[in-house]
Amino acid sequence: xxxxxKTRNExxxxxxxxxxxxxxxxxxxxxxxxELCESYGVSVGVIREALSRLVEQGLVHSAPQQGFFVTTIxxxxxxxxxxxxxEIESLVLAHAIAxxxxxxESLVLAxxxxxxxxxxxxxxDPERLSEEWVERHxxxxxxxxLGCENPRLRGIAGQLRDSAELYRRWSVPFDHExxxxxxxxxxxxxxxxxxRDTALATQRLVEHxxxxxxxxxxxxxxxxxxxx
Amino acid sequence: xxxxxKTRNExxxxxxxxxxxxxxxxxxxxxxxxELCESYGVSVGVIREALSRLVEQGLVHSAPQQGFFVTTIxxxxxxxxxxxxxEIESLVLAHAIAxxxxxxESLVLAxxxxxxxxxxxxxxDPERLSEEWVERHxxxxxxxxLGCENPRLRGIAGQLRDSAELYRRWSVPFDHExxxxxxxxxxxxxxxxxxRDTALATQRLVEHxxxxxxxxxxxxxxxxxxxx
DNA sequence: ATTTGGGACAATTTCGAAATTTAGTTGACC
DNA sequence: GGTCAACTAAATTTCGAAATTGTCCCAAAT
Numbered sequence: 264x265x266x267x268x269k270t271r272n273e274x275x276x277x278x279x280x281x282x283x284x285x286x287x288x289x290x291x292x293x294x295x296x297x298e299l300c301e302s303y304g305v306s307v308g309v310i311r312e313a314l315s316r317l318v319e320q321g322l323v324h325s326a327p328q329q330g331f332f333v334t335t336i337x338x339x340x341x342x343x344x345x346x347x348x349x350e351i352e353s354l355v356l357a358h359a360i361a362x363x364x365x366x367x368e369s370l371v372l373a374x375x376x377x378x379x380x381x382x383x384x385x386x387x388d389p390e391r392l393s394e395e396w397v398e399r400h401x402x403x404x405x406x407x408x409l410g411c412e413n414p415r416l417r418g419i420a421g422q423l424r425d426s427a428e429l430y431r432r433w434s435v436p437f438d439h440e441x442x443x444x445x446x447x448x449x450x451x452x453x454x455x456x457x458x459r460d461t462a463l464a465t466q467r468l469v470e471h472x473x474x475x476x477x478x479x480x481x482x483x484x485x486x487x488x489x490x491x
Numbered sequence: 492x493x494x495x496x497k498t499r500n501e502x503x504x505x506x507x508x509x510x511x512x513x514x515x516x517x518x519x520x521x522x523x524x525x526e527l528c529e530s531y532g533v534s535v536g537v538i539r540e541a542l543s544r545l546v547e548q549g550l551v552h553s554a555p556q557q558g559f560f561v562t563t564i565x566x567x568x569x570x571x572x573x574x575x576x577x578e579i580e581s582l583v584l585a586h587a588i589a590x591x592x593x594x595x596e597s598l599v600l601a602x603x604x605x606x607x608x609x610x611x612x613x614x615x616d617p618e619r620l621s622e623e624w625v626e627r628h629x630x631x632x633x634x635x636x637l638g639c640e641n642p643r644l645r646g647i648a649g650q651l652r653d654s655a656e657l658y659r660r661w662s663v664p665f666d667h668e669x670x671x672x673x674x675x676x677x678x679x680x681x682x683x684x685x686x687r688d689t690a691l692a693t694q695r696l697v698e699h700x701x702x703x704x705x706x707x708x709x710x711x712x713x714x715x716x717x718x719x
Numbered sequence: 720a721t722t723t724g725g726g727a728c729a730a731t732t733t734c735g736a737a738a739t740t741t742a743g744t745t746g747a748c749c
Numbered sequence: 750g751g752t753c754a755a756c757t758a759a760a761t762t763t764c765g766a767a768a769t770t771g772t773c774c775c776a777a778a779t
Contacts, residue, residue: 319547
């Protein structure tokens, strides 16, 4: 008896979700059933169910009788998303600083250490962020908010962060203007969090989030991508 | 050729969602396929897809190989949900007051007027809120937040309000302590909103949301319902 | 030259049964 | 008398084809 605790639906959902968040499936791309069925080795019903769940998460868009597509990106949406993230992640981080215990502080330190010791750019393509760094970066920010006791607030913040992952593929690892230090920004956030300085921590988090969006908008790559 | 713009999936989803939000399907209840298929006149695949979407909305819970259930309610969850609603709806209302135009003010007045002219309790059962009032009450609160330009923030607030509908079935229309005036609370919120007094409006909104939760927790009906 | 209609093709949507798994019950054995 | 195993029954999960709908191309008419 093979150990198959997870249903085929769950694995298809997890894999589809991973393919979208990692950028292997790019915004605007059509998600055809025939192709996905063969690729994942399951029937259309399983794929439909997984896609429906992703629609509700905002990662996939469905047009009735027309199919499913990876949610498209756009400049205005990025602005809205960034505003929402700044305000809500600040709120949740404030809760975390107020409610988090020593165990949480340890987790923050640990996840930050893992992030620092990850290569920023991919070995094979120095123009793209490494998958390892993206994974640890996501973990680090999620851990920052883990001190907040309210699971509803944590869930909402995580949902917004997932949506933002759609844009990460287009982020440039190097700031060509030369005046950015991502690692330093993370370190400053950790410092303020451990000092329990809520105002300083939220301010630095907002600047960190805003900076990424500003550079992305200025690069003009979003407008180029949304034409698909 | 019959005009059927909506797929069977969409109608099943909408109807299931309505049945849950209106309390016809109560928290903890099992959602068996055979029953739903006959009731809605569709096959299992359609039901599965609709249920999967509702799972992602937090209205339905799924246990692999075991079926789907209406999300259960609990005291702790109600506390978390209320805290999240207070903080996020305040945030969105502040945006609405800052960004909303005259057209939005008109919508607020209109939806409030419709709410005032709806019967509070059901004609056949004076112990329960009327469906008409619940519908208009939901519309009123949604309209309040409609002035916020950011669709992401509006969506999050609406999502939290939907989750709170699971608890509305257990709300008592009459405050047996006798010191509550729901209609008055709504009027005060409208007044503060039209005066563009952000601090006062958000304060009154928070008190309005908190009051409902307090009465529900004090009544002890939630602990009785979650035992199912 | 543009538009309108028909028709073949491809894709999504829906169905109903087969395959798996879980829950409940009966029986045998310690 | 209690525990465990196997069997039965009911439910979920999965599949693959049928039905429906949208898309595209081409021909005919304005």
